[in-house]
Amino acid sequence: MWKVLKLLKPFIPVHFQAHSFVDKLMWIKKFSTFYVDKILFFYTFSYAKISLNIEVIEKMEQQAEIWHEVKNQLATQLESNTFEEIFESVDSVFKVRNNYIYLLVDNDFIKKRIEMLYLKRMNRILENYVSEKHEYRLLTKEEAEEELHHEKSLEINPPDHEAFDEAYLNSNLNSSYTFRNFVVGNSNRLAYTSSLKVADQPGVVANPLYIFGDVGLGKTHLMQGVGNYILEGDINTRVLYVKADKFVEDYVKYSSKKKYTEFNDIYRNVDVLLVDDIQFLAKKEKSQEEFFKLFEVLHDQQKQIVITSDRKASDLRDIMARLTSRFAWGVTVDINRPDLDHRIKILEKKLMAETNDPSLFPKKVIEYIASVFDNNVRELEGALKRVLFYCTAFDYDFTIENAEIALENLIQPKKNSKNFIKDKLQNLLSLVSDYYNISTSDLISKKRKRMYLYPRQIAMYLIKDIYDLPYKKIGSYFMNRDHSTVMHSVEKIHNDLQIDKDLKIDVEKLKHKCGENA
Numbered sequence: 001m002w003k004v005l006k007l008l009k010p011f012i013p014v015h016f017q018a019h020s021f022v023d024k025l026m027w028i029k030k031f032s033t034f035y036v037d038k039i040l041f042f043y044t045f046s047y048a049k050i051s052l053n054i055e056v057i058e059k060m061e062q063q064a065e066i067w068h069e070v071k072n073q074l075a076t077q078l079e080s081n082t083f084e085e086i087f088e089s090v091d092s093v094f095k096v097r098n099n100y101i102y103l104l105v106d107n108d109f110i111k112k113r114i115e116m117l118y119l120k121r122m123n124r125i126l127e128n129y130v131s132e133k134h135e136y137r138l139l140t141k142e143e144a145e146e147e148l149h150h151e152k153s154l155e156i157n158p159p160d161h162e163a164f165d166e167a168y169l170n171s172n173l174n175s176s177y178t179f180r181n182f183v184v185g186n187s188n189r190l191a192y193t194s195s196l197k198v199a200d201q202p203g204v205v206a207n208p209l210y211i212f213g214d215v216g217l218g219k220t221h222l223m224q225g226v227g228n229y230i231l232e233g234d235i236n237t238r239v240l241y242v243k244a245d246k247f248v249e250d251y252v253k254y255s256s257k258k259k260y261t262e263f264n265d266i267y268r269n270v271d272v273l274l275v276d277d278i279q280f281l282a283k284k285e286k287s288q289e290e291f292f293k294l295f296e297v298l299h300d301q302q303k304q305i306v307i308t309s310d311r312k313a314s315d316l317r318d319i320m321a322r323l324t325s326r327f328a329w330g331v332t333v334d335i336n337r338p339d340l341d342h343r344i345k346i347l348e349k350k351l352m353a354e355t356n357d358p359s360l361f362p363k364k365v366i367e368y369i370a371s372v373f374d375n376n377v378r379e380l381e382g383a384l385k386r387v388l389f390y391c392t393a394f395d396y397d398f399t400i401e402n403a404e405i406a407l408e409n410l411i412q413p414k415k416n417s418k419n420f421i422k423d424k425l426q427n428l429l430s431l432v433s434d435y436y437n438i439s440t441s442d443l444i445s446k447k448r449k450r451m452y453l454y455p456r457q458i459a460m461y462l463i464k465d466i467y468d469l470p471y472k473k474i475g476s477y478f479m480n481r482d483h484s485t486v487m488h489s490v491e492k493i494h495n496d497l498q499i500d501k502d503l504k505i506d507v508e509k510l511k512h513k514c515g516e517n518a
């Protein structure tokens, strides 16, 4: 072998010989065939004066082939963009030691992404190709370089569990909300990628990150995903998760005892602040004032702030404008309801976490649950757990019939309430259109004339006021008007009612009629 190397050496360009090992590796990679790869290994290791025996080389060759297979599997499982961005360039096994297979990656960013999101999956796939337990580890170019020159040990220090527990305790994070178990689809893709970017570079790319959407759609999960990702990556980062109402509670508690320093110690000594459900600051002027100061202090120091809310910052009511306007300084993303395919994927993921053998649970039962529970993910998850519990507790098969029985109490009111609300809404719409002498089709149309627009806004207001449906849902009865149009209409009528007595009478009459026809 060495003879072959010696023979080859004169053919290796001089400028190439002058470069660092890893650059050479990358250079060769571009032109490499399997054989060039082999030569590369001999060459580089001779360069680093690491003595390798044939057995080690064979092991590496074998692992390089296996990695090729694992990579192919990943390509079929991941979205093509993700695969290209993360895995396309990972094609060298750097070394195999103590059953750890070290893959070489271009940079820290890719290393971190893989470790956080894909390593477990890679190791699971790997199990199919090796008889003995092996695991992947990752090394960047720089680390490999250092390793070769200093021949330093690569054994990663065992994590300090106590420090980890303490960091978690202080952060208030729930470690089960991670990016790994968050299922991405059209309804949350932007929110997910933005969160990931923020977690990769806290305080740099989007500050604050503002996530909004209806209840049960994954805002808290995603926000905590950011915190967990950061903490897992660096245990010394001070992450703090707090619900806005807890912030208010704390402020009242500490300020009543004049313990401002203690309060500031908790909230200002952080690197990442995650504030959930900011709408709960409404009407709490003193707490808003305090939060405003906190925001300024942290933002000035480029500390990352993430905020969630049930609505856009501009639609927040009873929160001071100078605060809400700051929420729009960074990046705002929304989360919507998942479509059927996405709901199925979420259920499949939850199933993997809940059972040892998800294959026992037929796909058609998953599809059934996903088709019934279309409102939010929390409901969807609850339904799955219920079916699992019912069938396992009584040792029944997972069939649609059994799922129906298990979910009876949840589905019946849902079905009833759907029809019930639908009838009520039809009634309300025809009452309003009769009252204003226009047709129902004009009432729900997109025509902008005031004779249609005003009754339409009143109808939206009445639906919100009487049935308290989500804005988006109300919009769906008016030719799919969006969430914010409905919200503005409702707010406009709400404000007009304070000053317009005639309107007040009209609205009261209409409410009364709706009640009579109930």
Ligand code: ADP
Residues within 6 Å of the ligand: 181, 182, 183, 184, 188, 213, 214, 215, 216, 217, 218, 219, 220, 221, 222, 346, 377, 378, 381
């Ligand atoms: P929100 O804060 O928007 O009300 P949560 O984050 O509390 O919603 O989510 C409700 C439940 O649904 C949680 O158990 C969460 O793990 C789950 N969930 C929501 N979206 C997803 C998703 N895309 N993938 C996996 N689980 C999800």
Ligand code: MG
Residues within 6 Å of the ligand: 219, 220, 221, 276, 277
């Ligand atoms: Mg939440």
